[in-house]
Amino acid sequence: MDSATRVQESRVFPHPINVVWNHVRPADFKFWTSAVKETQVEGGLPGEVGSQRKVTFKDGTVQRYQIVELSDLAYFITYEMIESNPPIKSSAALHTIKLRKITHDNSTLVEWESDYSSSGNETASVVEDSRLKKKEALQDLAKALGSK
Template identity: 40%
Template structure:
């Protein structure tokens, strides 16, 4: 699949990078208010190649495949591989990366998404706003 558009959002969290990474790494999305639960369908959350079903509070369910995970570089990459509802794009690959801000012991979090060429401006804007809301949820989970 050719990815034609990459979106990128970032934030600064008032918590050490290790604490933020410990929240993200399990891939439970427990910090994100949009997600109701995550169930492993093949493998464990810390296993590259594992599959997981994300069930959103609005009832939608998607399957994701963990493509990369690094405890050294503090990032995780996953691909949406299926959905119980028709998706507005044929492919999305997400990466969340956690970086230490050494001057203040805070954390810089990046979330990028690569969309297939059929992504509309509406899909891209929706992704942006969902990421910004997710960052607020991450900050709240740090308290």
């Protein structure tokens, strides 16, 4: 039986939206220093819908993502995982990072959502792994921005 699952993590950053967007928009995950070893742009130009990212993680995992939607006006990027070595226990993964301006103090809310389609009993482990990685990545983004 296939099932679909959404994982969402969020965090507020005490920085203007354009400052945070400059770290998120390239989709190179350079801010994610605790997990990402390197990122290469393939199959297009940086910031171009349809371009791909080959992300090599420090644990040896290599994943390839394709940018499927990008908006400088609405401050979001959506990318799809198209390959993973080793394979993950999910048949499909679509990720969106959205930024929202908090007008009260000119800070930024970052929301990171992932929708997974998986088969079998692996859904719980995929969800928990995704949740932990998002929390780690958002912590690293805070460090990259000079936040606590």
